[in-house]
Amino acid sequence: MAEKYYHPLEFMLDRCNGRMKCMRVCPTEALRVKQGKVRLIEELCIDCGACAEACPSKAIVPLTDPFTRSSKYKYRVALASPVLYSQFGLDIDPKVVVQGLKEIGFDYVVDVSRACEEISAAIDIFLEEYDGPGPLISSFCPSVVRLVQVRYPGLTELLMPVNAPREIAAREAKERLSEELGVGMGEIEIIYLTPCPAKIVAIKQPAEKGRSWIDGAISIADVYAPLFNAVSNLADDEIDASIAEEFTFGAGWSMLGEMTRLLGSERGIAVSGLSDVTRVLDDIESGRLRGIDFVEASACLGGCIGGSLTVDNMYVARSSVLSMMRKHGQGSVVDRNEVVGKYREGYYFLERKLAPRPLPPLDKDISAAIRKKKEKDAIYARLPQIDCGCCGAPTCRAFAEDIVRGRSKLEDCIHL
Amino acid sequence: MSDEVLFFQEFSITGGDFSSAGSVSTEIKSILKEIGFHPSVIRRAAIACYEAEMNVTMYAERGVVRLSATPAAIRIQFEDEGQGIADIELAMQEGYSTATPEMREIGFGAGMGLPNIKKNSDEFEITSEVGRGTKLDIVIKA
Protein backbone atom coordinates (compact mmCIF):
# COMPACT_ATOMS: atom_id res chain seq x y z
CA MET A 1 0.00 0.00 0.00
CA ALA A 2 2.57 2.54 1.15
CA GLU A 3 3.87 3.23 -2.31
CA LYS A 4 6.10 6.28 -2.58
CA TYR A 5 4.97 8.77 -5.18
CA TYR A 6 7.42 11.10 -6.75
CA HIS A 7 6.17 14.65 -7.08
CA PRO A 8 8.00 17.24 -9.16
CA LEU A 9 7.55 20.01 -6.62
CA GLU A 10 9.78 21.18 -3.82
CA PHE A 11 8.17 22.94 -0.89
CA MET A 12 10.57 25.59 0.43
CA LEU A 13 9.06 26.00 3.87
CA ASP A 14 11.32 28.89 4.86
CA ARG A 15 9.66 30.95 2.12
CA CYS A 16 6.11 29.89 2.96
CA ASN A 17 4.04 32.57 4.67
CA GLY A 18 1.00 30.36 5.12
CA ARG A 19 -1.16 32.49 2.86
CA MET A 20 -3.13 29.46 1.68
CA LYS A 21 -3.37 30.56 -1.96
CA CYS A 22 -2.06 27.16 -3.04
CA MET A 23 -4.48 25.33 -0.79
CA ARG A 24 -7.41 27.12 -2.39
CA VAL A 25 -6.46 26.34 -5.99
CA CYS A 26 -5.52 22.69 -5.54
CA PRO A 27 -8.05 20.75 -7.60
CA THR A 28 -7.78 17.59 -5.50
CA GLU A 29 -7.65 19.30 -2.08
CA ALA A 30 -4.20 17.86 -1.47
CA LEU A 31 -2.78 20.80 0.46
CA ARG A 32 -3.11 21.85 4.09
CA VAL A 33 -1.56 24.68 6.04
CA LYS A 34 -0.41 23.65 9.49
CA GLN A 35 1.33 25.97 11.93
CA GLY A 36 1.54 28.52 9.16
CA LYS A 37 3.31 26.21 6.72
CA VAL A 38 2.05 24.32 3.72
CA ARG A 39 1.85 20.53 3.78
CA LEU A 40 1.16 18.09 0.95
CA ILE A 41 -0.95 14.95 1.25
CA GLU A 42 1.11 12.94 -1.18
CA GLU A 43 -1.44 10.43 -2.39
CA LEU A 44 -3.88 13.14 -3.44
CA CYS A 45 -1.46 15.11 -5.62
CA ILE A 46 -1.79 14.75 -9.38
CA ASP A 47 1.18 16.99 -10.22
CA CYS A 48 -0.72 19.69 -12.09
CA GLY A 49 1.44 22.49 -10.68
CA ALA A 50 -1.47 24.83 -9.98
CA CYS A 51 -0.09 25.44 -6.46
CA ALA A 52 3.33 26.52 -7.71
CA GLU A 53 1.70 28.98 -10.04
CA ALA A 54 -0.52 30.38 -7.30
CA CYS A 55 2.15 30.87 -4.63
CA PRO A 56 3.02 34.55 -4.21
CA SER A 57 6.18 33.70 -2.24
CA LYS A 58 7.58 31.24 -4.79
CA ALA A 59 7.75 28.65 -2.04
CA ILE A 60 6.66 25.80 -4.32
CA VAL A 61 9.29 25.15 -6.91
CA PRO A 62 8.92 22.75 -9.83
CA LEU A 63 11.84 20.33 -9.78
CA THR A 64 12.98 20.79 -13.34
CA ASP A 65 16.54 20.08 -14.34
CA PRO A 66 19.06 22.92 -14.33
CA PHE A 67 20.14 24.45 -17.57
CA THR A 68 23.78 23.56 -16.93
CA ARG A 69 25.05 20.58 -18.78
CA SER A 70 25.94 17.30 -17.14
CA SER A 71 29.22 15.67 -18.03
CA LYS A 72 27.58 12.25 -18.05
CA TYR A 73 26.57 12.61 -21.70
CA LYS A 74 28.41 13.39 -24.88
CA TYR A 75 25.50 14.86 -26.80
CA ARG A 76 22.61 16.97 -25.63
CA VAL A 77 19.38 16.89 -27.59
CA ALA A 78 16.47 19.27 -27.09
CA LEU A 79 12.99 17.91 -27.56
CA ALA A 80 11.04 20.94 -28.71
CA SER A 81 7.34 21.28 -29.33
CA PRO A 82 5.00 23.84 -30.85
CA VAL A 83 4.29 24.94 -27.28
CA LEU A 84 7.81 26.31 -27.19
CA TYR A 85 7.59 28.03 -30.58
CA SER A 86 4.30 29.60 -29.58
CA GLN A 87 6.01 31.58 -26.81
CA PHE A 88 7.81 33.99 -29.09
CA GLY A 89 5.02 35.85 -30.82
CA LEU A 90 4.63 36.28 -34.54
CA ASP A 91 7.96 37.84 -35.40
CA ILE A 92 10.19 34.98 -34.36
CA ASP A 93 9.82 32.00 -36.65
CA PRO A 94 10.00 28.45 -35.24
CA LYS A 95 13.08 27.90 -37.41
CA VAL A 96 14.81 30.70 -35.58
CA VAL A 97 13.82 29.18 -32.23
CA VAL A 98 15.35 25.87 -33.30
CA GLN A 99 18.55 27.60 -34.38
CA GLY A 100 18.53 29.48 -31.08
CA LEU A 101 18.45 26.19 -29.16
CA LYS A 102 21.57 25.16 -31.00
CA GLU A 103 23.23 28.44 -30.10
CA ILE A 104 22.57 27.95 -26.39
CA GLY A 105 24.17 24.56 -26.20
CA PHE A 106 21.96 21.83 -27.65
CA ASP A 107 23.78 19.72 -30.22
CA TYR A 108 20.56 18.57 -31.84
CA VAL A 109 16.95 19.65 -31.78
CA VAL A 110 14.10 17.25 -32.38
CA ASP A 111 10.53 18.34 -32.93
CA VAL A 112 7.58 16.43 -31.44
CA SER A 113 4.86 17.50 -33.86
CA ARG A 114 5.82 14.74 -36.25
CA ALA A 115 5.36 12.17 -33.50
CA CYS A 116 1.99 13.74 -32.75
CA GLU A 117 0.87 13.00 -36.27
CA GLU A 118 2.27 9.47 -36.09
CA ILE A 119 0.45 8.79 -32.84
CA SER A 120 -2.76 10.28 -34.17
CA ALA A 121 -2.54 7.74 -36.98
CA ALA A 122 -1.84 4.97 -34.48
CA ILE A 123 -4.81 6.02 -32.33
CA ASP A 124 -6.96 5.99 -35.45
CA ILE A 125 -6.14 2.33 -35.96
CA PHE A 126 -6.68 1.62 -32.29
CA LEU A 127 -10.11 3.27 -32.25
CA GLU A 128 -11.13 1.53 -35.42
CA GLU A 129 -10.35 -1.90 -33.99
CA TYR A 130 -11.52 -1.21 -30.46
CA ASP A 131 -14.80 -2.77 -29.41
CA GLY A 132 -14.69 -2.42 -25.63
CA PRO A 133 -16.63 0.06 -23.52
CA GLY A 134 -16.19 3.72 -24.33
CA PRO A 135 -15.36 6.47 -24.59
CA LEU A 136 -11.60 6.16 -24.54
CA ILE A 137 -9.66 8.91 -22.79
CA SER A 138 -6.42 10.42 -24.10
CA SER A 139 -3.37 9.65 -21.99
CA PHE A 140 -0.86 12.27 -23.12
CA CYS A 141 -1.50 14.62 -20.20
CA PRO A 142 0.08 13.07 -17.11
CA SER A 143 -2.15 15.05 -14.75
CA VAL A 144 -5.27 13.71 -16.42
CA VAL A 145 -3.88 10.18 -16.23
CA ARG A 146 -3.24 10.60 -12.51
CA LEU A 147 -6.62 12.22 -11.93
CA VAL A 148 -8.27 9.18 -13.49
CA GLN A 149 -6.09 6.71 -11.58
CA VAL A 150 -6.74 8.45 -8.26
CA ARG A 151 -10.27 9.85 -8.46
CA TYR A 152 -11.87 7.69 -11.15
CA PRO A 153 -10.10 4.34 -10.68
CA GLY A 154 -12.99 2.56 -12.40
CA LEU A 155 -12.22 4.46 -15.60
CA THR A 156 -8.52 3.56 -15.76
CA GLU A 157 -9.28 0.92 -18.37
CA LEU A 158 -10.55 3.68 -20.66
CA LEU A 159 -7.20 5.48 -20.79
CA MET A 160 -5.67 4.91 -24.20
CA PRO A 161 -2.72 2.54 -23.82
CA VAL A 162 -0.86 4.51 -26.45
CA ASN A 163 2.42 6.22 -25.65
CA ALA A 164 2.79 10.01 -25.60
CA PRO A 165 4.29 11.79 -28.64
CA ARG A 166 7.21 13.07 -26.55
CA GLU A 167 8.23 9.50 -25.74
CA ILE A 168 8.00 8.32 -29.33
CA ALA A 169 9.96 11.36 -30.52
CA ALA A 170 12.63 10.75 -27.86
CA ARG A 171 12.95 7.10 -28.77
CA GLU A 172 13.23 7.83 -32.47
CA ALA A 173 15.84 10.50 -31.83
CA LYS A 174 17.90 8.29 -29.57
CA GLU A 175 17.89 5.36 -31.94
CA ARG A 176 18.59 7.47 -35.01
CA LEU A 177 21.34 9.60 -33.48
CA SER A 178 23.14 6.73 -31.83
CA GLU A 179 23.38 5.09 -35.22
CA GLU A 180 24.33 8.24 -37.12
CA LEU A 181 26.92 9.28 -34.56
CA GLY A 182 28.17 5.81 -33.82
CA VAL A 183 27.78 6.16 -30.06
CA GLY A 184 25.79 4.26 -27.47
CA MET A 185 22.35 5.52 -26.54
CA GLY A 186 23.67 6.16 -23.04
CA GLU A 187 25.82 8.97 -24.36
CA ILE A 188 22.88 10.89 -25.74
CA GLU A 189 20.93 13.05 -23.35
CA ILE A 190 17.40 13.88 -24.37
CA ILE A 191 16.04 16.96 -22.68
CA TYR A 192 12.37 17.76 -22.89
CA LEU A 193 11.50 21.43 -22.80
CA THR A 194 8.47 21.13 -20.61
CA PRO A 195 5.38 23.33 -20.23
CA CYS A 196 4.40 21.69 -16.93
CA PRO A 197 5.69 19.85 -13.87
CA ALA A 198 3.39 16.92 -14.66
CA LYS A 199 5.55 15.83 -17.55
CA ILE A 200 8.57 15.75 -15.25
CA VAL A 201 6.90 13.06 -13.18
CA ALA A 202 5.93 11.24 -16.35
CA ILE A 203 9.65 11.10 -17.10
CA LYS A 204 10.93 10.23 -13.60
CA GLN A 205 8.06 7.94 -12.61
CA PRO A 206 5.88 6.97 -15.59
CA ALA A 207 2.29 6.27 -14.57
CA GLU A 208 2.35 2.80 -16.08
CA LYS A 209 5.63 2.07 -14.29
CA GLY A 210 7.50 1.60 -17.51
CA ARG A 211 10.63 3.55 -18.38
CA SER A 212 11.00 6.85 -20.12
CA TRP A 213 13.20 7.56 -23.13
CA ILE A 214 13.71 11.10 -21.89
CA ASP A 215 16.63 11.89 -19.59
CA GLY A 216 15.66 15.24 -18.17
CA ALA A 217 13.28 18.16 -18.37
CA ILE A 218 13.98 21.86 -18.42
CA SER A 219 11.14 24.26 -17.85
CA ILE A 220 10.18 26.42 -20.81
CA ALA A 221 10.18 29.34 -18.40
CA ASP A 222 13.81 28.62 -17.47
CA VAL A 223 15.02 28.29 -21.03
CA TYR A 224 13.09 31.33 -22.17
CA ALA A 225 15.51 34.13 -21.23
CA PRO A 226 18.70 32.63 -22.68
CA LEU A 227 16.80 31.47 -25.74
CA PHE A 228 15.18 34.83 -26.28
CA ASN A 229 18.61 36.47 -26.08
CA ALA A 230 20.03 34.04 -28.58
CA VAL A 231 17.22 34.43 -31.11
CA SER A 232 17.26 38.20 -30.85
CA ASN A 233 20.88 38.24 -31.92
CA LEU A 234 20.46 35.84 -34.81
CA ALA A 235 20.71 37.16 -38.34
CA ASP A 236 18.67 35.49 -41.09
CA ASP A 237 21.69 34.02 -42.85
CA GLU A 238 22.69 32.24 -39.66
CA ILE A 239 19.74 29.86 -39.85
CA ASP A 240 20.84 26.41 -40.86
CA ALA A 241 19.16 25.53 -44.15
CA SER A 242 18.60 21.94 -43.03
CA ILE A 243 16.15 23.13 -40.37
CA ALA A 244 13.56 24.01 -42.98
CA GLU A 245 13.78 20.53 -44.46
CA GLU A 246 13.85 18.56 -41.23
CA PHE A 247 10.98 20.28 -39.49
CA THR A 248 7.33 20.45 -40.25
CA PHE A 249 6.17 22.88 -37.59
CA GLY A 250 2.74 21.39 -37.45
CA ALA A 251 0.56 22.36 -34.52
CA GLY A 252 1.29 19.07 -32.79
CA TRP A 253 -1.09 18.69 -29.89
CA SER A 254 -0.09 21.97 -28.34
CA MET A 255 -3.55 23.41 -28.21
CA LEU A 256 -6.86 21.95 -27.22
CA GLY A 257 -8.64 20.14 -30.03
CA GLU A 258 -5.64 19.45 -32.24
CA MET A 259 -5.50 15.79 -31.32
CA THR A 260 -9.17 15.44 -32.10
CA ARG A 261 -8.73 17.27 -35.38
CA LEU A 262 -5.88 15.01 -36.50
CA LEU A 263 -7.97 11.92 -35.94
CA GLY A 264 -10.16 10.36 -38.58
CA SER A 265 -13.86 9.83 -38.52
CA GLU A 266 -14.44 8.82 -34.93
CA ARG A 267 -16.47 11.21 -32.83
CA GLY A 268 -14.38 12.92 -30.21
CA ILE A 269 -14.67 15.79 -27.79
CA ALA A 270 -11.87 17.96 -26.46
CA VAL A 271 -11.94 19.23 -22.88
CA SER A 272 -9.46 21.26 -20.85
CA GLY A 273 -9.06 22.67 -17.38
CA LEU A 274 -9.31 20.30 -14.42
CA SER A 275 -12.78 21.37 -13.34
CA ASP A 276 -14.23 20.69 -16.79
CA VAL A 277 -12.23 17.48 -17.11
CA THR A 278 -13.70 16.38 -13.78
CA ARG A 279 -17.20 17.11 -15.01
CA VAL A 280 -16.66 15.06 -18.17
CA LEU A 281 -15.17 12.18 -16.16
CA ASP A 282 -18.26 12.24 -13.95
CA ASP A 283 -20.40 12.02 -17.07
CA ILE A 284 -18.40 9.08 -18.37
CA GLU A 285 -18.71 7.31 -15.04
CA SER A 286 -22.49 7.67 -15.16
CA GLY A 287 -22.55 6.32 -18.70
CA ARG A 288 -23.98 9.53 -20.05
CA LEU A 289 -21.50 10.34 -22.85
CA ARG A 290 -23.25 8.24 -25.42
CA GLY A 291 -22.12 8.30 -29.01
CA ILE A 292 -18.71 9.75 -28.11
CA ASP A 293 -15.76 7.53 -29.05
CA PHE A 294 -12.99 9.34 -27.32
CA VAL A 295 -12.18 12.29 -25.13
CA GLU A 296 -9.13 14.48 -25.57
CA ALA A 297 -8.38 15.85 -22.13
CA SER A 298 -5.76 18.22 -20.84
CA ALA A 299 -5.42 19.51 -17.31
CA CYS A 300 -4.43 22.98 -18.44
CA LEU A 301 -6.94 25.38 -19.85
CA GLY A 302 -6.53 25.60 -23.61
CA GLY A 303 -4.15 22.63 -23.78
CA CYS A 304 -0.41 22.49 -23.14
CA ILE A 305 0.06 26.10 -24.27
CA GLY A 306 -1.72 26.87 -20.98
CA GLY A 307 0.86 24.92 -18.96
CA SER A 308 2.10 26.50 -15.73
CA LEU A 309 5.73 26.64 -16.92
CA THR A 310 4.98 28.56 -20.08
CA VAL A 311 5.63 32.28 -20.38
CA ASP A 312 3.20 33.75 -22.87
CA ASN A 313 -0.49 34.30 -22.25
CA MET A 314 -2.35 31.18 -23.42
CA TYR A 315 -4.65 33.10 -25.74
CA VAL A 316 -1.77 34.91 -27.38
CA ALA A 317 0.13 31.63 -27.71
CA ARG A 318 -2.92 30.11 -29.34
CA SER A 319 -3.05 32.85 -31.90
CA SER A 320 0.68 32.32 -32.55
CA VAL A 321 0.14 28.60 -33.16
CA LEU A 322 -2.68 29.34 -35.58
CA SER A 323 -0.58 31.73 -37.58
CA MET A 324 2.32 29.27 -37.53
CA MET A 325 -0.02 26.67 -39.01
CA ARG A 326 -1.08 29.04 -41.75
CA LYS A 327 2.49 29.90 -42.58
CA HIS A 328 4.05 26.47 -42.53
CA GLY A 329 1.11 24.53 -43.83
CA GLN A 330 -0.54 21.46 -42.39
CA GLY A 331 0.60 18.88 -44.90
CA SER A 332 0.98 15.31 -43.71
CA VAL A 333 4.53 14.23 -43.03
CA VAL A 334 4.08 10.65 -41.95
CA ASP A 335 3.86 7.58 -44.09
CA ARG A 336 0.62 5.81 -43.13
CA ASN A 337 1.90 2.41 -44.18
CA GLU A 338 4.98 2.76 -42.05
CA VAL A 339 2.81 3.64 -39.07
CA VAL A 340 0.61 0.61 -39.67
CA GLY A 341 3.70 -1.62 -39.74
CA LYS A 342 5.11 -0.19 -36.52
CA TYR A 343 1.67 -0.32 -34.92
CA ARG A 344 1.44 -4.03 -35.58
CA GLU A 345 4.82 -4.48 -33.90
CA GLY A 346 3.47 -2.76 -30.80
CA TYR A 347 5.77 0.23 -31.22
CA TYR A 348 3.27 2.83 -30.09
CA PHE A 349 1.96 1.12 -26.99
CA LEU A 350 2.76 1.81 -23.37
CA GLU A 351 5.20 -0.68 -21.96
CA ARG A 352 2.76 -1.71 -19.26
CA LYS A 353 -0.87 -1.42 -18.38
CA LEU A 354 -2.05 1.65 -16.51
CA ALA A 355 -3.36 0.54 -13.13
CA PRO A 356 -5.85 2.30 -10.85
CA ARG A 357 -4.41 4.15 -7.87
CA PRO A 358 -7.58 4.67 -5.80
CA LEU A 359 -7.52 6.97 -2.82
CA PRO A 360 -7.32 5.23 0.49
CA PRO A 361 -10.92 4.79 1.73
CA LEU A 362 -11.82 6.18 5.14
CA ASP A 363 -10.89 2.77 6.48
CA LYS A 364 -9.66 -0.49 4.99
CA ASP A 365 -12.51 -2.29 6.67
CA ILE A 366 -15.80 -1.31 5.06
CA SER A 367 -17.77 -1.45 8.32
CA ALA A 368 -15.30 0.89 9.93
CA ALA A 369 -15.34 3.08 6.83
CA ILE A 370 -19.12 3.40 7.03
CA ARG A 371 -18.84 4.34 10.69
CA LYS A 372 -16.26 6.98 9.87
CA LYS A 373 -18.31 8.32 7.00
CA LYS A 374 -21.23 8.85 9.35
CA GLU A 375 -18.93 10.46 11.88
CA LYS A 376 -17.54 12.74 9.20
CA ASP A 377 -21.03 13.82 8.09
CA ALA A 378 -22.00 14.48 11.71
CA ILE A 379 -18.91 16.64 12.23
CA TYR A 380 -19.57 18.49 8.99
CA ALA A 381 -23.12 19.26 10.11
CA ARG A 382 -21.70 21.01 13.19
CA LEU A 383 -19.27 23.17 11.22
CA PRO A 384 -20.23 26.62 9.92
CA GLN A 385 -19.74 25.43 6.31
CA ILE A 386 -18.18 28.66 5.14
CA ASP A 387 -14.86 27.19 3.97
CA CYS A 388 -12.87 29.97 5.62
CA GLY A 389 -9.70 27.90 5.64
CA CYS A 390 -8.55 29.04 9.10
CA CYS A 391 -8.37 25.43 10.25
CA GLY A 392 -5.75 24.80 7.58
CA ALA A 393 -8.02 22.75 5.34
CA PRO A 394 -9.44 24.05 2.05
CA THR A 395 -13.07 23.31 2.90
CA CYS A 396 -15.15 22.42 5.95
CA ARG A 397 -15.79 19.05 4.33
CA ALA A 398 -12.08 18.37 3.91
CA PHE A 399 -11.59 19.42 7.53
CA ALA A 400 -14.25 16.97 8.73
CA GLU A 401 -12.49 14.26 6.77
CA ASP A 402 -9.12 15.25 8.25
CA ILE A 403 -10.59 14.78 11.71
CA VAL A 404 -11.87 11.26 11.10
CA ARG A 405 -8.60 10.38 9.40
CA GLY A 406 -6.73 11.66 12.44
CA ARG A 407 -5.02 14.49 10.59
CA SER A 408 -6.70 17.32 12.52
CA LYS A 409 -8.55 18.06 15.73
CA LEU A 410 -11.96 19.71 16.04
CA GLU A 411 -10.34 22.47 18.15
CA ASP A 412 -8.62 23.74 15.01
CA CYS A 413 -11.91 25.26 13.90
CA ILE A 414 -11.92 28.80 15.23
CA HIS A 415 -15.70 29.10 15.00
CA LEU A 416 -16.63 26.34 17.40
CA MET B 1 -27.06 -5.90 10.17
CA SER B 2 -26.59 -3.46 13.01
CA ASP B 3 -27.51 0.17 12.46
CA GLU B 4 -23.98 1.20 13.13
CA VAL B 5 -22.68 -0.15 9.85
CA LEU B 6 -25.63 1.05 7.86
CA PHE B 7 -25.09 4.27 5.97
CA PHE B 8 -28.29 6.02 5.03
CA GLN B 9 -28.94 9.22 3.18
CA GLU B 10 -31.91 10.72 1.37
CA PHE B 11 -31.86 12.97 -1.68
CA SER B 12 -34.50 14.71 -3.72
CA ILE B 13 -35.00 15.19 -7.44
CA THR B 14 -37.07 17.88 -9.13
CA GLY B 15 -38.84 16.79 -12.31
CA GLY B 16 -37.96 18.77 -15.38
CA ASP B 17 -34.87 20.32 -13.84
CA PHE B 18 -32.36 19.26 -16.48
CA SER B 19 -29.69 21.69 -15.36
CA SER B 20 -29.05 19.84 -12.11
CA ALA B 21 -29.97 16.41 -13.45
CA GLY B 22 -27.32 13.87 -12.55
CA SER B 23 -26.22 15.60 -9.38
CA VAL B 24 -27.72 12.97 -7.09
CA SER B 25 -25.88 10.15 -8.82
CA THR B 26 -22.64 12.15 -8.70
CA GLU B 27 -23.12 12.64 -4.97
CA ILE B 28 -23.96 9.00 -4.35
CA LYS B 29 -20.91 7.98 -6.32
CA SER B 30 -18.61 10.11 -4.22
CA ILE B 31 -20.07 8.68 -1.02
CA LEU B 32 -19.47 5.15 -2.27
CA LYS B 33 -15.90 6.05 -3.19
CA GLU B 34 -15.24 7.47 0.24
CA ILE B 35 -16.50 4.34 1.91
CA GLY B 36 -14.24 2.39 -0.38
CA PHE B 37 -16.44 0.02 -2.36
CA HIS B 38 -14.73 -1.69 -5.27
CA PRO B 39 -14.44 0.52 -8.40
CA SER B 40 -16.52 -1.92 -10.45
CA VAL B 41 -19.32 -1.89 -7.87
CA ILE B 42 -19.27 1.89 -7.88
CA ARG B 43 -19.35 2.00 -11.65
CA ARG B 44 -22.46 -0.22 -11.75
CA ALA B 45 -24.15 1.83 -9.05
CA ALA B 46 -23.28 5.06 -10.86
CA ILE B 47 -24.75 3.93 -14.15
CA ALA B 48 -27.94 2.54 -12.62
CA CYS B 49 -28.38 5.58 -10.42
CA TYR B 50 -27.90 8.06 -13.24
CA GLU B 51 -30.45 6.34 -15.48
CA ALA B 52 -33.03 6.17 -12.70
CA GLU B 53 -32.41 9.80 -11.77
CA MET B 54 -32.89 10.85 -15.39
CA ASN B 55 -36.15 8.95 -15.60
CA VAL B 56 -37.50 10.83 -12.60
CA THR B 57 -36.29 14.10 -14.11
CA MET B 58 -37.89 13.35 -17.46
CA TYR B 59 -41.10 11.57 -16.59
CA ALA B 60 -42.09 12.67 -13.08
CA GLU B 61 -42.89 15.77 -11.04
CA ARG B 62 -40.60 15.05 -8.13
CA GLY B 63 -38.89 12.17 -6.45
CA VAL B 64 -36.87 11.02 -3.48
CA VAL B 65 -33.86 8.76 -3.52
CA ARG B 66 -32.85 6.68 -0.52
CA LEU B 67 -29.36 5.28 -0.38
CA SER B 68 -28.54 2.56 2.14
CA ALA B 69 -25.13 1.00 2.20
CA THR B 70 -23.79 -1.85 4.27
CA PRO B 71 -20.50 -3.69 3.84
CA ALA B 72 -22.37 -6.33 1.86
CA ALA B 73 -24.61 -4.33 -0.45
CA ILE B 74 -25.79 -1.01 -1.75
CA ARG B 75 -29.51 -0.41 -1.97
CA ILE B 76 -30.98 2.53 -3.82
CA GLN B 77 -34.69 3.29 -3.83
CA PHE B 78 -36.34 5.81 -6.11
CA GLU B 79 -39.85 6.92 -5.41
CA ASP B 80 -41.51 9.51 -7.57
CA GLU B 81 -44.79 11.33 -7.97
CA GLY B 82 -45.69 11.54 -11.60
CA GLN B 83 -47.42 10.00 -14.57
CA GLY B 84 -46.44 6.43 -13.73
CA ILE B 85 -45.93 3.58 -16.19
CA ALA B 86 -48.96 1.82 -17.68
CA ASP B 87 -47.18 -1.21 -19.10
CA ILE B 88 -43.99 -2.03 -17.24
CA GLU B 89 -43.13 -4.99 -19.42
CA LEU B 90 -43.20 -2.72 -22.46
CA ALA B 91 -41.18 -0.01 -20.70
CA MET B 92 -38.53 -2.59 -19.86
CA GLN B 93 -37.96 -3.45 -23.51
CA GLU B 94 -34.73 -2.23 -25.05
CA GLY B 95 -35.41 0.72 -27.31
CA TYR B 96 -38.87 1.48 -25.99
CA SER B 97 -39.23 5.12 -25.12
CA THR B 98 -41.90 7.77 -24.79
CA ALA B 99 -39.35 10.59 -24.71
CA THR B 100 -40.44 13.73 -26.50
CA PRO B 101 -38.61 15.02 -29.57
CA GLU B 102 -37.15 17.78 -27.35
CA MET B 103 -35.71 15.20 -24.96
CA ARG B 104 -34.28 13.24 -27.87
CA GLU B 105 -32.68 16.39 -29.16
CA ILE B 106 -30.60 16.68 -26.00
CA GLY B 107 -29.54 13.06 -26.19
CA PHE B 108 -32.15 11.16 -24.17
CA GLY B 109 -34.75 8.66 -25.14
CA ALA B 110 -32.69 5.74 -26.40
CA GLY B 111 -34.96 3.43 -24.44
CA MET B 112 -31.99 1.75 -22.77
CA GLY B 113 -32.33 3.23 -19.29
CA LEU B 114 -34.46 0.64 -17.53
CA PRO B 115 -32.74 -2.31 -19.25
CA ASN B 116 -29.36 -0.87 -18.22
CA ILE B 117 -30.47 -0.37 -14.64
CA LYS B 118 -31.56 -3.98 -14.51
CA LYS B 119 -28.35 -5.19 -16.11
CA ASN B 120 -26.25 -3.36 -13.53
CA SER B 121 -28.19 -4.46 -10.44
CA ASP B 122 -28.29 -7.74 -8.58
CA GLU B 123 -31.85 -7.18 -7.41
CA PHE B 124 -34.36 -5.09 -9.31
CA GLU B 125 -37.95 -4.28 -8.52
CA ILE B 126 -40.19 -1.77 -10.19
CA THR B 127 -43.81 -0.95 -9.41
CA SER B 128 -45.94 1.82 -10.75
CA GLU B 129 -49.37 3.31 -10.59
CA VAL B 130 -50.62 5.39 -13.48
CA GLY B 131 -51.29 8.97 -12.48
CA ARG B 132 -49.54 8.53 -9.12
CA GLY B 133 -45.94 7.53 -9.57
CA THR B 134 -43.24 4.90 -9.81
CA LYS B 135 -41.11 3.03 -7.30
CA LEU B 136 -37.80 1.47 -8.20
CA ASP B 137 -35.78 -0.56 -5.73
CA ILE B 138 -32.36 -1.89 -6.69
CA VAL B 139 -29.61 -3.70 -4.85
CA ILE B 140 -26.01 -3.99 -5.93
CA LYS B 141 -23.96 -6.52 -4.02
CA ALA B 142 -20.54 -5.39 -2.89
Ligand SMILES: Nc1ncnc2c1ncn2[C@@H]1O[C@H](COP(=O)(O)OP(=O)(O)O)[C@@H](O)[C@H]1O
Ligand atom coordinates in the same frame (compact mmCIF):
# COMPACT_ATOMS: atom_id res chain seq x y z
N1 LIG C 1 -40.01 7.20 -13.42
C1 LIG C 1 -40.78 7.06 -14.50
N2 LIG C 1 -42.02 7.60 -14.56
C2 LIG C 1 -42.80 7.46 -15.66
N3 LIG C 1 -42.41 6.79 -16.76
C3 LIG C 1 -41.20 6.22 -16.77
C4 LIG C 1 -40.33 6.32 -15.66
N4 LIG C 1 -39.18 5.65 -15.96
C5 LIG C 1 -39.34 5.15 -17.19
N5 LIG C 1 -40.56 5.49 -17.69
C6 LIG C 1 -41.11 5.08 -19.00
O1 LIG C 1 -40.37 3.98 -19.49
C7 LIG C 1 -39.82 4.28 -20.76
C8 LIG C 1 -38.49 3.59 -20.93
O2 LIG C 1 -37.55 4.12 -20.00
P1 LIG C 1 -36.01 3.96 -20.29
O3 LIG C 1 -35.70 2.54 -20.50
O4 LIG C 1 -35.29 4.65 -19.20
O5 LIG C 1 -35.81 4.71 -21.66
P2 LIG C 1 -35.86 6.25 -22.03
O6 LIG C 1 -35.71 7.02 -20.75
O7 LIG C 1 -34.73 6.44 -22.95
O8 LIG C 1 -37.19 6.51 -22.65
C9 LIG C 1 -39.78 5.78 -20.80
O9 LIG C 1 -39.78 6.28 -22.11
C10 LIG C 1 -41.01 6.17 -20.03
O10 LIG C 1 -42.15 6.06 -20.84
Ligand code: SF4
Ligand atom coordinates in the same frame (compact mmCIF):
# COMPACT_ATOMS: atom_id res chain seq x y z
S1 SF4 D 1 -2.29 19.87 -20.34
FE1 SF4 D 1 -0.23 19.71 -21.09
S2 SF4 D 1 0.90 21.30 -19.99
FE2 SF4 D 1 -0.98 20.93 -18.83
S3 SF4 D 1 -0.46 19.35 -17.27
FE3 SF4 D 1 -1.29 18.28 -19.08
S4 SF4 D 1 0.50 17.76 -20.26
FE4 SF4 D 1 1.15 19.37 -18.84
Ligand SMILES: [Mg+2]
Ligand atom coordinates in the same frame (compact mmCIF):
# COMPACT_ATOMS: atom_id res chain seq x y z
MG1 LIG E 1 -34.41 6.62 -19.26
